[in-house]
Amino acid sequence: MLGAWEFSDADHNRICRFTFRGEPASGGRRLDVDKSCVSLFPSTKNISGWALNSYGDLSLLGSHGEAVIELTQVESGMYDGFSPGEGRYVLQTAASAPVRLAEDMVGDWAITRGAGKPICTLTLVNSPVNSPAASGALTLRLKAGCDPLVTRFNPNAWRMDQGELVLLSPRGQSWQFVETDPDTWQRVPESADLILLVRQ
Numbered sequence: 001m002l003g004a005w006e007f008s009d010a011d012h013n014r015i016c017r018f019t020f021r022g023e024p025a026s027g028g029r030r031l032d033v034d035k036s037c038v039s040l041f042p043s044t045k046n047i048s049g050w051a052l053n054s055y056g057d058l059s060l061l062g063s064h065g066e067a068v069i070e071l072t073q074v075e076s077g078m079y080d081g082f083s084p085g086e087g088r089y090v091l092q093t094a095a096s097a098p099v100r101l102a103e104d105m106v107g108d109w110a111i112t113r114g115a116g117k118p119i120c121t122l123t124l125v126n127s128p129v130n131s132p133a134a135s136g137a138l139t140l141r142l143k144a145g146c147d148p149l150v151t152r153f154n155p156n157a158w159r160m161d162q163g164e165l166v167l168l169s170p171r172g173q174s175w176q177f178v179e180t181d182p183d184t185w186q187r188v189p190e191s192a193d194l195i196l197l198v199r200q
Helices: 036-040 148-153
Strands: 003-009 015-025 028-033 049-052 058-061 067-075 078-083 087-093 107-113 118-128 138-142 157-161 164-168 174-181 184-188 195-199
Touching (some): 015 036, 015 049, 028 058, 067 087, 118 148, 174 195
Antiparallel strands (some): 003 015, 003 087, 028 049, 049 058, 058 067, 067 078, 078 087, 107 118, 107 195, 118 138, 138 157, 164 174, 174 184
């Protein structure tokens, strides 16, 4: 289940994305829901977790671990369900999104707050970091003049992890980003401050 999935209505007119994660959440594991989902499917507003039962049926869970949406597997990589208020749901793997490799990501990127001006520019380099704490990670170089939000985090390494781009700091902190389009990646989980990585 881990990774990006597409949640839509039966006619594929309303579409948004879910990212299934492995970390524990109330009643199951963590689920990140794109903020566009709530306007398309109001029932997704408080969904924050997921769980599979022994029959392979999928429950999307609210913040207290209660099942909000129940989905049944109809074939590998596809689930469907129904709600009287919202009609039929279809959940399928976002297979159309190619898995990005490290070499796809190399180059200059800007960190922006929302659609605002860049608050920092950085370079992702395809060479290993010389640090035992960041084993397997690659080099990241910050350019001068970054916002304190970024300099406090002070990333110096990066890696790809199950389709996510992860920035790493020497103190062991990380920022995770998921692809929203080929040149824009959004920090997850979402916060009041929308943080984007935009290719330069």
